[in-house]
Structure formats: C-alpha cells, structure tokens
Amino acid sequence: MNSPRRDVAIIGVGITKYGEHWNQGLKHLITEAGVRAIKDARISGSDIELIVGGSMSSGMFVGQEHTGALFADYMGLNPKPAIRTEAACASSSVALRVGCMAIASGMHDCVAVGGAEKMTDVYGSQATTALAGAMDRDNEAYFGLTFPGVYAMMAKRHMHQYGTTREQLSLVAIKNHDNAMHNPCAQYHRKIGLEDVLKSPLVADPLRLLDCSPIADGAACIIIVPADQAKKYTDTPIYIRASAQSSDTLGLYMRKDITTISANIHAARLAFQMANMKPADIDLAEVHDCFTINEIISCEDLGFCKKGAGGKTVEEGETQIGGRIPVNTSGGLKAKGHPVGATGAGQIVELVEQLRGDAGKRQVSGAETGLAHNVGGSGSTVAIHILSRNRGRA
Amino acid sequence: MNSPRRDVAIIGVGITKYGEHWNQGLKHLITEAGVRAIKDARISGSDIELIVGGSMSSGMFVGQEHTGALFADYMGLNPKPAIRTEAACASSSVALRVGCMAIASGMHDCVAVGGAEKMTDVYGSQATTALAGAMDRDNEAYFGLTFPGVYAMMAKRHMHQYGTTREQLSLVAIKNHDNAMHNPCAQYHRKIGLEDVLKSPLVADPLRLLDCSPIADGAACIIIVPADQAKKYTDTPIYIRASAQSSDTLGLYMRKDITTISANIHAARLAFQMANMKPADIDLAEVHDCFTINEIISCEDLGFCKKGAGGKTVEEGETQIGGRIPVNTSGGLKAKGHPVGATGAGQIVELVEQLRGDAGKRQVSGAETGLAHNVGGSGSTVAIHILSRNRGRA
Numbered sequence: 087m088n089s090p091r092r093d094v095a096i097i098g099v100g101i102t103k104y105g106e107h108w109n110q111g112l113k114h115l116i117t118e119a120g121v122r123a124i125k126d127a128r129i130s131g132s133d134i135e136l137i138v139g140g141s142m143s144s145g146m147f148v149g150q151e152h153t154g155a156l157f158a159d160y161m162g163l164n165p166k167p168a169i170r171t172e173a174a175c176a177s178s179s180v181a182l183r184v185g186c187m188a189i190a191s192g193m194h195d196c197v198a199v200g201g202a203e204k205m206t207d208v209y210g211s212q213a214t215t216a217l218a219g220a221m222d223r224d225n226e227a228y229f230g231l232t233f234p235g236v237y238a239m240m241a242k243r244h245m246h247q248y249g250t251t252r253e254q255l256s257l258v259a260i261k262n263h264d265n266a267m268h269n270p271c272a273q274y275h276r277k278i279g280l281e282d283v284l285k286s287p288l289v290a291d292p293l294r295l296l297d298c299s300p301i302a303d304g305a306a307c308i309i310i311v312p313a314d315q316a317k318k319y320t321d322t323p324i325y326i327r328a329s330a331q332s333s334d335t336l337g338l339y340m341r342k343d344i345t346t347i348s349a350n351i352h353a354a355r356l357a358f359q360m361a362n363m364k365p366a367d368i369d370l371a372e373v374h375d376c377f378t379i380n381e382i383i384s385c386e387d388l389g390f391c392k393k394g395a396g397g398k399t400v401e402e403g404e405t406q407i408g409g410r411i412p413v414n415t416s417g418g419l420k421a422k423g424h425p426v427g428a429t430g431a432g433q434i435v436e437l438v439e440q441l442r443g444d445a446g447k448r449q450v451s452g453a454e455t456g457l458a459h460n461v462g463g464s465g466s467t468v469a470i471h472i473l474s475r476n477r478g479r480a
Numbered sequence: 481m482n483s484p485r486r487d488v489a490i491i492g493v494g495i496t497k498y499g500e501h502w503n504q505g506l507k508h509l510i511t512e513a514g515v516r517a518i519k520d521a522r523i524s525g526s527d528i529e530l531i532v533g534g535s536m537s538s539g540m541f542v543g544q545e546h547t548g549a550l551f552a553d554y555m556g557l558n559p560k561p562a563i564r565t566e567a568a569c570a571s572s573s574v575a576l577r578v579g580c581m582a583i584a585s586g587m588h589d590c591v592a593v594g595g596a597e598k599m600t601d602v603y604g605s606q607a608t609t610a611l612a613g614a615m616d617r618d619n620e621a622y623f624g625l626t627f628p629g630v631y632a633m634m635a636k637r638h639m640h641q642y643g644t645t646r647e648q649l650s651l652v653a654i655k656n657h658d659n660a661m662h663n664p665c666a667q668y669h670r671k672i673g674l675e676d677v678l679k680s681p682l683v684a685d686p687l688r689l690l691d692c693s694p695i696a697d698g699a700a701c702i703i704i705v706p707a708d709q710a711k712k713y714t715d716t717p718i719y720i721r722a723s724a725q726s727s728d729t730l731g732l733y734m735r736k737d738i739t740t741i742s743a744n745i746h747a748a749r750l751a752f753q754m755a756n757m758k759p760a761d762i763d764l765a766e767v768h769d770c771f772t773i774n775e776i777i778s779c780e781d782l783g784f785c786k787k788g789a790g791g792k793t794v795e796e797g798e799t800q801i802g803g804r805i806p807v808n809t810s811g812g813l814k815a816k817g818h819p820v821g822a823t824g825a826g827q828i829v830e831l832v833e834q835l836r837g838d839a840g841k842r843q844v845s846g847a848e849t850g851l852a853h854n855v856g857g858s859g860s861t862v863a864i865h866i867l868s869r870n871r872g873r874a
Contacts (some may be wrong), residue, residue: 087529091485091586111618135481144613146539149621151613152568155860158727165746167725168861169574172564174546180563184578190585192485219538219545224505227543331561333531333552340553352559466549467562 087330087356090190093313093477095323098127099435104304104423105273106206112141112148113160115305116202119428120161123198123307127319131161134309135194137168138185140177140201141427146216149209157200172427174220174462175376177201178306179331179430179469185310186329195312202305203427213301217426220463222337234298234377236338236464238290241379244345245292247394250382252292254397256283258378259296259420261406266417268447269436273302273423297378299418304425306432313477324438327363327455328472330356338464345394347465350387357457357470358389362478365389369453370440371411372433374461375418381405384459385413388470407450415440415448430460430469437473481724481750484584487707487871489717492521493829498698498817499667500600506535506542507554509699510596513822514555517592517701521713525555528703529588531562532579534572534595535821540610543603551594566821568614568856569770571595572700573725573824573863579704580723589706596699597821607695611820614857616731628692628771630732630858632684635773638739639686641788644776646686648791650677652772653690653814655800660811662841663830667696667817691772693812698819700826707871718832721757721849722866724750730860739788741859744781751851751864752783756872759783763847764834765805766827768855769812775799778853779807782864801844809834809842824854824863831867 100122102115110118116139124131139157144150154168173180178201185199205213218227221236244250259278266272278296286295316323332352335341341348358364365388373388375381382396390411391399399405405413416422416436419429437456439445455474461467494516496509504512510533518525533551538544548562567574572595579593599607612621615630638644653672660666672690680689710717726746729735735742752758759782767782769775776790784805785793793799799807810816810830813823831850833839849868855861 087588088586091584113618143539143545145537145610146543146545148617149540149609149613150617151537151540151566151610152615152730152857152860154567154574155727155856156616156730159730159860164728165726165743167577168567168727169578169725170566172545172566173548173562180548183561184563184581187578187581187585187587190485190587191581191583192482193581193584194481215543216539216545219543221546222550223542223544224507331563332559333549333562334558336546336550336553349559462549463546466546466553 092190094186094189094310094326095313095316096308096310096438097316097319097323098123098309099438100126101271101306101432101435102304103271104302104425107303112144112150112202112204113156115303116157116200117160119200119305119307120198123309127309131163133196134163134166134198136188136197137163137166138171138181138197138199140171140181140430142172142174142177142203143216143219146219147208148204173467175426176430176460176462176467176469177427179460182434182471183329183331183469186326189310189312197310198307199310199431200305200307201428201431203425204303205301205425206303225337234290234293237377237379238293240344241292244379244383247345250397254401255297255378256280257400258375258381259283262375262414262418262420265415265448266421269417269422272417272421273300274421293377299376299420299424302423302425304423304428306428306435308431308434322442324441324473324475325477326471327474327478328357328360330360331469334466336466346387347383347468349465349468350384353468353470354388357472361472367455368457369455370415370450371413371457371459372416372436373413373459375414375420376424381413388459407448412450415450433458433460441473441475486584488580488583488704488720489707489710490702490704490832491710491713491717492517492703493832494520495665495700495826495829496698497665498696498819501697506538506544506596506598507550509697510551510594511554513594513699513701514592517703521703525557527590528557528560528592530582530591531557531560532565532575532591532593534565534575534824536566536568536571536597537610537613540613541602542598567861569820570824570854570856570861570863571821573854576828576865577723577725577863580720583704583706591704592701593704594699594701595822595825597819598697599695599819600697619731628684628687631771631773632687634738635686638773638777641739644791648795649691649772650674651794652769652775653677656769656808656812656814659809659842660815663811663816666811666815667694668815687771693770693814693818696817696819698817698822700822700829702825702828716836718835718867718869719871720865721868721872722751722754724754725863728860732858740781741777741862743859743862744778747862747864748782751866755866761849762851763849764809764844765807765851765853766810766830767807767853769808769814770818775807782853801842806844809844827852827854835867835869
C-alpha cells in the first residue's frame with residue numbers, strides 16, 4: 087500500500103443514541119445521524135458529492151438491501167452516487183476507507199461516510215442467525231457455531247495459554263460500563279460490578295451475558311474533505327493519519343493460533359507505518375470489544391501491551407480514563423452498544439469528540455491522537471484508523 | 481465530480497459460465513472467475529493489493545455475509561484487504577468504481593474487482609423475496625410488489641406514452657438470445673422467435689417469461705492497474721475512460737416519470753463528460769436488460785436514440801451486431817444470464833473481449849469504444865463505465 091495522493095480530514099460527525107428504537111427504521115436512523123453530521127460540519131447537503139454507507143446484514147435483519155441508495159434517498163441527496171460497503175461488524179470502517187480513497191483519488195471533495203444497522207426488528211430470522219453470516223456459514227454456522235461460541239473458544243485458549251482470568255474479563259465490562267455512564271448516546275447507563283458479571287447467565291463458557299455486546303439499533307455519520315480544504319469549514323478539523331485494513335480466514339478453524347488475530351497484526355503494522363507513529367504515540371483507542379476477550383486480545387495485537395499481558399493491563403487500570411492508554415472511553419461495543427453496521431463509524435465519532443476536547447466527563451485530558459480498531463467476524467476483516475489533531479506531513 | 485488523479489486500465493478478465501451450478505457455492509464461483517482473471521493478466525495472486533467484490537444479497541440467498549473477506553480467503557489472498565460493495569444488481573459496477581478510486585488515490589497499484597451471486601440455492605426464503613430487497617421494502621415489497629411488477633408498470637406507461645409495441649419488447653429478447661448463441665459463458669444457447677415470447681407464460685402484464693432475465697449463479701473478475709503501468713503487463717490494455725454513478729428514489733412510486741430513469745440521465749451525462757465523448761462515439765454497449773423494457777428505456781436515456789424511439793430502434797435492427805449501435809452482444813442479462821452481483825463485472829468482461837477483438841462470432845468489427853450500463857433496482861442506482869482501446873488524455 088502506498089500513501090494516498092491527498093490527505094483527508096473530518097469536519098463533522100453525527101450519531102444517534104444506540105439502543106432499541108421501536109419507532110425508527112434503518113432509514114430514519116441514518117437520516118438522523120446524517121443530518122447531525124451535516125449540521126456539525128456547517129455544510130449544506132448539496133455540498134456532499136458521494137455517500138458511502140456501511141450496513142452488515144440489512145437484508146437478513148430488515149429485508150432491505152440497496153442501502154446506499156436508501157441512505158441517499160432518505161437524506162435527500164439524490165442524484166448523488168451512493169455506495170454500500172459490507173464487511174460484517176467492520177462495515178462502516180471499510181466505508182471510511184472507501185471515502186478516503188474517493189477523496190484521495192481527486193474524484194470527490196466532500197464525502198458523507200456512515201453506517202447503520204437495525205437489529206431489534208428482525209425479518210424472517212433471528213439476530214444470531216443473521217450475525218452468523220459474518221463467519222464461515224458452510225463450515226461453522228451450519229454446524230451450530232454462533233459468535234459467542236467463537237469468542238468463547240478464543241477466551242478459553244487465551245486463559246489456558248496466558249493465564250488470563252475470569253476476573254480480568256469482567257473488568258473489561260465494568261470499565262466500559264463505567265465509561266458509558268458519561269456518554270449520552272450509549273445504550274446502557276448502568277454501572278456493573280464483579281458480582282453482576284459473574285451472576286449473569288452463561289452464554290458460552292467462559293463468556294457470560296455481561297461479557298457480550300448487546301443487540302442494538304443505531305447509526306453514525308462522518309463528513310470528510312481533503313485535508314488542505316478542511317480549515318475552510320472548521321477551526322478544529324481532525325486528520326485521518328492512517329487508514330489500513332487486512333484480512334484473515336473466514337473460519338476460526340483455519341487459524342494457526344486463536345489467541346491472536348493475525349489481521350490485527352497486519353493492519354496495525356500498516357496503520358502505524360502510514361501514520362509514521364508507534365503504539366506509544368496513541369493517546370486513546372476505541373478497540374473492538376464485541377466480547378470482553380476481544381478487547382484483551384486486540385490490545386495485545388495492537389501493541390498497547392505485550393502479548394499475553396492484556397488481562398493484567400486491564401487489571402492494573404492502564405486502559406481506564408486517566409490510565410496509560412484509555413480504551414473504549416465511549417463505553418465500547420459492550421456498553422455504548424453494537425449496531426454492527428454503525429459501529430466503526432461510531433468509534434470515529436468518539437475519537438473526534440475526544441480530539442476536539444468535547445467529550446465532557448469522559449474526556450481524556452490533552453488527547454492529540456486516537457486509534458479506532460474495528461473487527462469483522464472473528465477477525466477475518468480488521469480496519470484501523472489513526473486520527474490526530476495534527477495534520478502531520480503537509 | 482472531478483477527474484481522477486491516475487487513469488485506470490484493465491489487464492485481465494475472467495468469468496464463469498452463468499447458469500445453474502448445483503455443485504458450486506459462491507466461494508467456488510468467485511475463485512474460478514478470479515483465477516481466470518489472474519491467468520489472463522499473467523500476474524501472480526501476490527501482485528494483487530486489494531479485492532473489491534460486489535454481491536447483492538448473499539445473506540438472503542445463501543446466508544453468507546462478509547463476502548469480501550470470503551473472496552480474499554478462497555482466492556488465497558489473505559492478508560490483503562477486501563471490500564464488499566452492494567448496490568443491488570449494480571453491485572459489481574460499484575465495485576469497479578471503488579477499484580478505480582483505489583488506484584486513482586495512489587493507495588493501490590493492482591486491484592482485483594469482481595462480483596458473484598449464488599441464486600439457485602436459496603437459504604430460508606425465495607429468490608424473488610431476496611431480490612425485492614433492492615426496492616423500497618417498507619413501501620413497495622411489503623404490499624406485494626415484485627420486480628416484474630415494477631418493470632411491467634414502466635412498460636405499460638411507455639407503451640401508452642410512446643406507442644411501444646408488444647412486438648418490440650419481444651424483439652429485444654430475440655436479439656439477445658441470438659447473440660448469446662455465440663457466447664460460451666451464456667446461460668441460454670437457444671434461439672427464440674416472436675411466437676415463443678408471446679406464448680410464454682404471463683408474469684406481470686405486459687411482461688411474459690421470455691421478457692425476464694433468469695435466476696442464475698455466476699461470477700466475474702477484472703484486474704485493474706494504473707494506466708501508465710498497463711503496458712508492463714499486456715500489449716492490449718483496455719482503458720477505463722469514465723466511471724460514473726447516480727442515484728434516484730428507491731421507490732418507483734416517488735418518481736415524476738416512469739418512462740425514463742433519471743439516474744440514467746445523470747450518470748450518462750457525467751460519464752460522457754468524463755470520457756469527453758458523446759453517444760455517437762460508442763461502438764457497442766452492454767445495457768441493463770433485466771426486463772426487455774429496460775433495454776428500450778435505457779437506450780433512450782443513454783442517448784443512443786431519441787426519447788420514445790427505443791422500440792423502433794430495436795425493430796429497425798440498429799442494436800443488432802452489424803447495426804448502428806450493437807447492444808448486448810453478450811446476450812445481455814436476458815440470455816447470458818443475470819447472477820445479480822456478477823452482472824456489472826460480467827458486462828465489463830464482454831466489452832474487454834470485444835475491444836481486444838477476441839469476441840469470435842459475436843465480434844463487433846473494429847470496436848474501439850464500449851459502454852457498460854448497470855442498473856440497481858428500478859433505477860435507484862445506475863453505474864456507467866466507458867472503456868476504450870485508446871487511452872485518451874495521457
């Protein structure tokens with residue numbers, strides 16, 4: 087991968103509350119997030135030249151495909167072109183990557199990137215069935231494996247190999263619920279303790295209900311422009327210093343080692359190289375905690391701690407707000423919620439608010455640089471973005 | 481939309497036979513097309529830096545989402561990043577647009593763009609139900625409208641307004657079946673006559689079975705590189721002179737006029753502008769004939785004849801091979817087949833074979849420039865590519 091021919095900046099963000107929206111469909115959610123982003127960027131809808139929207143399984147969830155056009159339509163943006171991207175739970179990070187390409191290519195000067203998912207009203211199926219479309223359907227899901235099962239196996243092996251404890255898993259959930267208390271868009275505003283996690287129903291041993299991110303509806307949107315035009319729109323543009331993505335086998339059973347996600351390693355290497363940074367340069371990170379074990383594994387893979395030390399890092403408070411590397415200040419997928427197609431874009435919204443200094447009680451003091459890490463499936467897709475207040479090379 | 485910062489060329493193409501593949505899944509089909517494209521380009525898989533794959537409704541059809549990663553996985557291309565695009569029946573044209581952006585951005589130098597759909601083995605639903613996900617589910621499909629119904633209304637109104645005849649509709653199907661006789665990858669190798677169309681079962685008045693493109697499995701793949709590197713790989717690169725896309729309302733009921741597709745008009749204007757060409761400069765075109773009426777409407781909208789004269793243009797043989805503007809030399813969606821996610825990429829494969837002079841008995845003599853027109857839904861997405869043997873601006 088080479089450097090893009092134009093750098094990209096974020097000038098506006100918008101997000102809905104994550105949770106159960108019984109009176110709003112997919113199109114209403116994306117419109118709400120989109121309008122907020124447009125207002126935040128202080129642009130007009132007519133300034134937008136392209137829409138790139140992520141949605142994982144709108145077909146299986148609500149019977150609606152063609153969601154790029156749907157987003158353009160309901161946001162009042164016809165005849166502008168619209169592209170839907172899908173990469174399971176990484177769908178809208180991939181949308182952001184496509185948006186960056188569209189800007190860097192010189193073809194477009196203002197792109198709305200977003201994501202949405204409507205998971206509570208399921209069309210002709212169950213949410214777990216739809217979500218299993220992110221794994222290898224033929225060789226895993228048909229034989230009864232579900233996502234909690236996939237991550238449970240990863241957790242079991244990580245506990246066996248590195249001594250990660252049940253308590254350390256719980257501490258990820260507790261921290262993220264604590265952070266969500268101060269995030270207005272989070273699905274849960276409820277502190278939990280060690281006992282709550284341990285007493286919650288067992289889903290797939292060792293993972294309990296409070297280790298799992300919830301089913302949610304939600305949408306998020308980001309407005310991007312060429313970096314050298316950003317100051318025309320805002321005094322506080324946030325620059326995309328890296329956009330990297332990597333793939334691994336769809337099936338977990340094909341991996342050499344299930345205590346690591348090899349696409350994490352590859353994508354992180356590319357991202358740090360592109361940004362000319364190292365893990366220690368990152369002030370805060372949104373890390374894909376679809377299940378508590380994934381925050382532990384991925385913090386290791388991203389280089390925020392040594393391999394195997396992820397559990398201890400949480401235990402020692404290093405990933406709390408005020409710690410060495412605050413992780414999931416938004417509440418993460420665990421407590422902010424995980425409307426899968428929106429999740430990647432939602433992580434970017436959190437970083438932008440933090441880097442602008444607008445994160446209120448969950449603000450990481452003096453945050454200059456943030457990293458968003460978004461996983462599709464069990465790590466078959468990993469997309470990483472590094473954002474900064476500082477433009478870097480100009 | 482601005483000009484891209486790097487022009488793009490096609491150096492290899494591959495396609496499967498379209499039809500019923502009872503022994504091949506989605507992943508086998510894309511792998512077959514992908515390996516053919518890699519061989520045709522005389523590159524190694526390791527040269528590919530990014531995979532962009534279109535698939536419309538793999539979730540509803542076969543329960544498998546995350547098909548970008550699936551394609552990378554089964555083509556042996558991990559850890560290369562992979563993106564799935566979806567825009568209903570225009571999914572893989574949109575993939576090509578994203579591939580063009582990836583090259584033009586400078587971020588990637590060799591991209592595999594493809595599309596695949598597996599429609600004959602349907603998971604928990606019916607093909608028509610899945611396809612209806614391309615229209616407005618809430619306001620159209622839930623009330624019983626299907627795609628033949630949508631295009632039947634367009635046909636009725638076109639016949640009323642412009643005097644288009646039942647016979648002219650039939651002539652589209654007859655021409656495309658004639659062309660498919662010489663296309664080894666076509667689903668049907670069967671000539672049909674006027675009587676066959678008229679005697680075929682009525683699907684949605686006035687459209688009969690032989691007005692409708694069939695359900696099919698299939699895949700197609702294209703290898704693209706920066707135009708200024710193309711001659712390193714091949715003596716006959718085909719240049720992408722324009723890549724344009726436009727949107728319209730998802731619901732047909734929202735349109736001012738249903739005898740035209742406004743996204744056709746917008747996308748065509750952009751495409752001809754980008755290529756610095758006019759309709760008369762096009763030597764052959766693949767036009768989205770999901771139903772016979774669409775070839776007639778879209779030929780008008782693309783400027784190949786006057787508005788309302790589409791029926792007459794077919795009747796007078798102008799769109800036959802040897803005519804003024806040969807349309808659907810491949811057999812079109814009607815007779816080559818319409819595995820929806822593959823269709824756009826498959827149109828490009830046809831144009832490349834024609835422009836290389838490799839189209840055998842269906843060769844358009846001296847073809848220099850071709851246009852591919854791909855529609856999603858009832859025209860909510862339209863993507864147009866113009867290809868040429870000639871690089872144009874350098």
